[in-house]
Amino acid sequence: MASNSSTPSSPAAAPGAERGTSDARAATASVAFGTGGLDSGLESNTEEGSPTRKRRRLRRGSAPASQAAAPDDGPDDDDDGSDAAGEGDDGYGRAAYRDDLDGVDDDFGDQAEELDEEIVDELDIQGRERQYFSEEEDDDEGEDLGENAEMDYRRMETLDRYDADQLDDRRYEDMDMDTRRQVEEELNRRDAREGRIAQVFQEDQEMERDDAHRRRFRRGRDDEYGFGANEQELEDEEIINLEHFDVPLREWIATERPRNEIKRRFKNFLNTFVDRNNQLLYHQKIVKMAQRNEQSLEIEIGDVIHSMSMIAAWIVEAPKDMLTILEEVARDVVLALFPYYDTIHQEIYVRILDLPGTENLRDLRTAHLNFLIKVSGVVTRRTSVFPQLKLVKVNCPGCGTVIGPFTQQNHQEIKLNSCPECQHRGPFPVNTEQTVYRNYQKITLQESPGSVPPGRVPRSKDVILVGDLIDKARPGDEVAITGIYTNTPDPTLNLRDGFPVFKTVIEANHVERRADVLGSKILTAEDKKAILKLAKNPNIGQILINSVAPSIYGHQQVKTGLALALFGGKPKFIKNSRVRGDLNVLMVGDPGTAKSQFLRFCKTTAPRAVYSTGKGASAVGLTAGVSRDPFTKEWVLQGGALVLADKGVCLIDEFDKMNEQDRTSIHEAMEQQSISVSKAGIVTSLQARCSVIAAANPIGGRYNPARTFAENVELTDPILQRFDILCVLQDRVDPVDDERLADFVISSHMRSNPLKHAATAGENGQGQRPEADSDEDSETQTDALTQMTKSMNVSDSSGGGMTIDQELLQKYILYARTYVNPVMASDLDTRKVETFYAQLRKASQHTGAVPIAVRHIESLFRMAEAYARMHLRDNVCNDDLDMAIRVMTECLCEAQKYTFKRQWRRLFRPYLTYRQDNNVLLMHVLHELFQAAHSYHQLRMQTTQSSKFAKQQRHATTLSVLGTDLLAKAKAVGIYDLSEFFNSPAFVKQGFRYDEAANAILKDI
Secondary structure (H helix, E strand, O other), X not given: OHHHHOOOOOOOOOHHHHHHHHHHHHHHHHXXXXXXXXXXXXXHHHHHOOHHHHHHHHHOOOXXXXXXXXXXXXXXXXXXXXXXXXXXXXXXXXXXXXXHHHOOOHHHOHHHXXXXXXXXXXXXXXXXXXXXXXXXXXXXXXXXXXXXXXXXXXXXXXXXXXXXXXXXXXXXXXOOXXXXXXXXXXXXXXXXXXXXXXXHHHHHHHHHHHHHHHHHHXXXXXXXXXXXXXXHXXXXXXXXXXXXXXXXXXXXXXXXXXXXXXXXXXXXXXHHOEOOOOOEHHHHHHXXXXXXXXXXXXXXXXXXXXXXXXXXXXXXXXXHHHHHHHHHHHHHHHHHHOOOHHHOOOOOEEEEEOOOOOEOHHHOOHHHOOEEEEEEEEXXXXXXXXXXXXXXXXXXXXXXOEEEEEXXXXXXXXXXXXXXXXXXXXXXXXXXXXXXXXXXXXXXXXXXXXXXXXXXXXXXXXXXXXHHHOOOOOOOOEEEXXXXXXXXXXXXXXHHHOOOXXXXXXXXXEEEXXXXXXXXXXXXXXHHHHHHHHHOOOOHHHHHHHOOOOOOOOOHHHHHHHHHHHHOOOOEEEOOEEEOOOOOEEEEEOOOOOHHHHHHHHHHHOOOEEEEEOOOOOHHHHOEEEEEOOOOOOEEEEEOXXXXXXXXXXXXEOHHHOOHHHHHHOHHHHHOOEEEEEEOOEEEEEEOOOEEEEEEOOOOOOOOOOOOHHHHOOOOHHHHHOOOEEEEEXXXXXXXXXXHHHHXXXXXXXHHOHHHHHHHHHOOOOOOOOOOOHHHHHHHHHHHXXXXXXXXXXXXXXXXXXXXXXXXXXXXXXXXXXXXXXXXXOOOOHHHHHHHHHHHHHHHHHHOOOOOOOHHHHHXXXXXXXXXXXXXXXXXXXXXXXXXXXXXXHHHHHOOOHHHHHXXXXXXXXXXXXXXXXXXXXXXXXXXXXXXXXXXXXXXXXXXXXXXXXXXXXXXXXXXXXXXXXXXXXXXXXXXXXXXXXXXXXXXXXXXXXXXXXXXXXXXX
């Protein structure tokens, strides 16, 4: 080994040789320090990789500084090309390696010396092979591992050594077939286990490669299409002041630096905004959006105002530019949380919620153009879904080049002058395969029925829906739309008017469908608390009935029916069939009995109501029809009044003026609450889940009590049976009742403007009060206000009583229909319903006033559910059922002829007196007695022959009724004590006096 160490070093100590020497030293050291001796060191080298990996590791070594400074004396003639190999990166010389061995300590032992010659020979062979099979390449470029891969598998006797402890050279005895089969099954199971484990690691590696590829792909795509900016660039860029600019806002936003600053702020807003619970609000919204696979991120404008007030103002003033920027940032934030979400949706839309202020459709002007606005209304028609061009690519017919993409802007057609490659003039057909489309739909929004000024025609506006807003609303839905008010050229208007006229549309950004029962009213916590407190009043049912049209005197039966219709029952679903829960009411009466006033009150009380008249309404106007859309030239469905009143109330005045064919068309809407349409190739069904409240005049102008209800109106039995409640309003001549009516009207006028009345009474011609009369005028005003306060408690034939204001009544109805869904109680007395229905059927055979059918049983339960809702009860009890029977009995009794009316009242008296106040019954009986006495008095004056007696009677101012007559009438209804009635406030207030000595009741006339 001394000869090896004394061998002179080769002068060709090239860089390749130096690297080989250093790597050889490292290999020798690893062998010397191996724990398992020579064999273990070789084994570790073998396990570390293939010979190619060994050669790559040797190439990456660095030569010592002494060898790097050695002079290059030229090639050695005695060396068989090894020096030439040493000049390249892959050459390894024998002499250079021996020089390195001189620096190895003697403590390395004999193992390094024994391997010295063999390793040097092998390295010499490898150097020559590399020179022959490969070319020189730069160190920084590395080595192509796939080149000459077959050389990695050639036999090397020196390095192909194995650990004897791990070699199993035992011989196994021959096995029979069963044993061999068991062994093979065990080996198969082991291979399966190892294969699964290996597959897991392989899938992890493939996923990492896919992630890297996806990130590279997204970066390239973002650079190509301009999606987003580099985050580092946004952070490193100098923050600018967005508020200081001297150019138009849209030009300022279009520049790069303000655009990047807006992106930075909005991204920080999405990543840092927290709610009251200190939770990242919009991160949670993004997670929910991803769970539902949606592509709309809803941003509340109030949050933006709180964090970035200026950007919130810019969203309203320049919505198109700002929304484009915000959607880019939203997409980047979503992809940061869910890197694979772009495989589901390529775009993320930003939807603006709760924009303050709602504009009326009739108030939109040019000042609103290109601004973000919020409007509300009812959808009247909707087109089909069309594909709209978004990114257009065209083909050149001359050279076949694909030109584009071009972004489609609004309704402007993309026109090319020539092909940039061959200068072809076109026309250029659209490349349908590479062109990107989006869904497009147009709806017509009309003013809500309750917001149209009196005497005005409702106005409408076209709304464009794209993306995921398609089919968000259908005809009849009441919606609130946030969108961009923009304009588009209309060739038809230009040709017709002769000068440029633009058509305005709303490009929807957000569609809020108001799905609640009665429209857009929102109940606050205070409202709910007040409603629940009010419902605890035991007389709440009568209070609500009195609150229906309180400015109209009397007509307690009509008010009860309208109250039940406004609250409504609960719809039922039985085996894919629906049973309506809404109540239909028909009012028939003489002119001047406030039928139209009742309808007007229902229109203003019900948050969603549609008012129509029979003379101006047709079958198409009430139900639905089809019309040709002027833009798409296709037939579109347009809903009528019943469709627009879905989940509300449809009010029809002058119902008798409708044509018979038009009335027949609403049969389906009144019972099944749907409208089937089969016109112009459109076969569909629209929802008309509403109550129908109609008013009609009798034949001849006045109601004839000698005829039945059906004979007084020109309506057929099928449509009469679809009305649950029939109300008759008659204008009877009754001096006592007329006096009370006049008093009520006068008091109503005084209450309408009491301060003005008092002030006018105290003013003189100069408009000033004299000092001496100031106290007297003050006393006069106080007395007037006191009298008016008293007059507010005037009791009519219905008993009068406490009322609530219209706004609270509206909220009470909304709460009841939204949160109260009563069901039939288990202990309900259904036997009473069976008995009542049998009596009705039997009694109707003799009179024939109104046909009694099974629908009347359903009407009973609907009225019982409505009365339970008035009390906010979850169960329909016997009290509700008895009240429903009483209401129906009163309606049917009023519908009879005058000759049968008394008979019906006597037959159904137990139902009519239910929950009636004794004072109310006695007051009604007393009015009838005084009316008879007054009639007798008038007749006596006309028939008397004595002028003296006639003169005395003419000057008589007091009428009297015997107490025995009133007691006889009271006993017929189950009342035997009149003392409480004589002392009641209602008795005194109506001007009655009781003469106990004469046992007579007196009243001045």
